[in-house]
Amino acid sequence: MSKVNNILKENGELKSELEGILGLVKENEAKYEGFKVVEYAFLMSENLEDYSEKPLKYLEEIFSIDKTLLFINNSEFDEEVFGEIDYLDNIIFTEDRTFRYFYLEKRPYCDSGKTNMINEFDLKGDEFGSYLFSPVIENNKIIGSLNLYSKDPSRFDGETSFDFIRDLSFKISVSLRKIYDSQKLYRQSRxxxxxxxxxxxxxxxxxxxxxxxxxxxxxxxxxxxxxxxxxxxxxxxxxxxxxxxxxxxxxxxxxxxxxxxxxxxxxxxxxxxxxxxxxxxxxxxxxxxxxxxxxxxxxxxxxxxxxxxxxxxxxxxxxxxxxxxxxxxxxxxxxxxxxxxxxxxx
Known part of the structure; x- marks a missing residue:
């Protein structure tokens, strides 16, 4: 009788383990599909208002991120070309030195708390527990930064994978240049x-x-x-x-x-x-x-x-x-x- 119980117990534990693995697979599949939606939204955006309303919001909704901001290097892009954007609260133009000071190396950074934070990237009034920032690079020059903030201190820790945000940052660099050049030609014709x-x-x-x-x-x-x-x-x-x-x-x-x-x-x-x-x-x-x-x-x-x-x-x-x-x-x-x-x- 004890052997039968052990077999049932082992199979029960195996079943739970399998269910857990299947759950993770489904969750990863959903995240992968969500990531593709965000990528596509960036590439299909025609202006910064599209950025604000679609991919940046999608990142928060699909991946349960508390705050997503896109910082743009105003030494690389003339803000006037993009038109009136002051009403967009998740897109910020800032100086080149901001990116040079934070990104000592051209790679993503994650951390908890504000120990290594700089004023330009600090949310000020909004508290956050951890962050994941990635440089947006074009021709080896940092033209922007995609910043993800979470209230959970353990959300972005040292074991966080950088693959997805690297890929996304590359798509942003392509899309941002396309929008800028298009807007520039548009304005010149007017x-x-x-x-x-x-x-x-x-x-x-x-x-x-x-x-x-x-x-x-x-x-x-x-x-x-x-x-x-x-x-x-x-x-x-x-x-x-x-x-x-x-x-x-x-x-x-x-x-x-x-x-x-x-x-x-x-x-x-x-x-x-x-x-x-x-x-x-x-x-x-x-x-x-x-x-x-x-x-x-x-x-x-x-x-x-x-x-x-x-x-x-x-x-x-x-x-x-x-x-x-x-x-x-x-x-x-x-x-x-x-x-x-x-x-x-x-």
Whole structure:
């Protein structure tokens, strides 16, 4: 009887062991599939907003990671090229020295606590128990860092495998460069040659992007139109080249005097536009005064003895959204905005 019991006991333990092994196999298969989903999401992303909403969130959801951040080297990538991203809380641009100080070797690091942490990578108010950071490398240069944080001190220990995060970091380097180059070409095709500011096509697209952020994230914005009165006087008195120089110098001073995040462009011969993210109309008088001063400065610097007037149109995010259909602005809707803003002030 004791032999029978031993056989049953041994088989029972074997069964439990087999069930445990099968459970681990299924768990690893699920993680592998999840990893492929994250990889694919990075490679298919068209902008940094896609990064924020898809692969970085997927990492947290699929692998139960408490916080995932992507740091980007602003010495390698011009932040302006990516457009307005201040509202994305999991993508951070930082200086090259941050990566040089932390990554003494170009390899992933993991640890518990904050002993070897640097300020730029510290979550500050959020407590975490352990972390796994991996450099994003392109041509032997660190262009970013994928940072995973866990509240569990034992989650990322010395036995953590680096294979998956190395592979993922490589995919990010490929994807990030693709997005950057694509955005750069996109912006170049939307620049007005004379003023070196954005053109009309860019205005349509940037307005829709601003509207999308307002409707989805509650990010306010202001839209200004500045119509220069009697620009023809300069052309008639000083010639067409002088008129083009006025437009070129005006665009240059606007780029110098407004915020880097502000979108400045030209709509037609004598109309400029300004899209100001994170603005609620409270600085309207200051903006109008600044533009008038810019016009005066350009005339003075070029010796144009001409008194130019200006018509200003302004609308905030709620007003712009009233022209939208299905949360989008069509070209006709935008032209209606322009006509309404300028005609009521003529």
């Amino acid at each position: 620049v007005d040659i004379t003023s070196n500011t954005y053109n009309t096509l860019a205005m349509y697209e940037f307005l829709n992007q601003a509207l999308h952020r307002y409707l989805r994230y509650g990010c306010p914005f202001d839209f200004y139109l500045f119509e220069i009165d009697d620009l023809k006087k300069i052309v008639d008195k000083y010639g067409h080249r002088a008129g083009d120089k006025f437009i070129r110098d005006l665009g240059g001073l606007m780029n110098e005097n407004f915020r880097k995040s502000d979108i400045i462009g030209r709509f037609g011969r004598d109309v400029f536009y300004l899209i100001m993210p994170h603005s609620d109309g409270s600085v309207y008088d200051d903006i109008v005064y600044k533009f008038k001063q810019i016009i005066k400065s350009v005339c003075k610097e070029n010796g144009f003895d001409t008194d130019l007037g200006m018509i200003t149109g302004h609308a905030d995010a709620p007003a712009i959204s009233s022209f939208a259909e299905d949360e989008k602005l069509c070209s006709e809707g935008i032209l209606n905005i322009v006509d309404e803003l300028l005609s009521k002030n003529r």
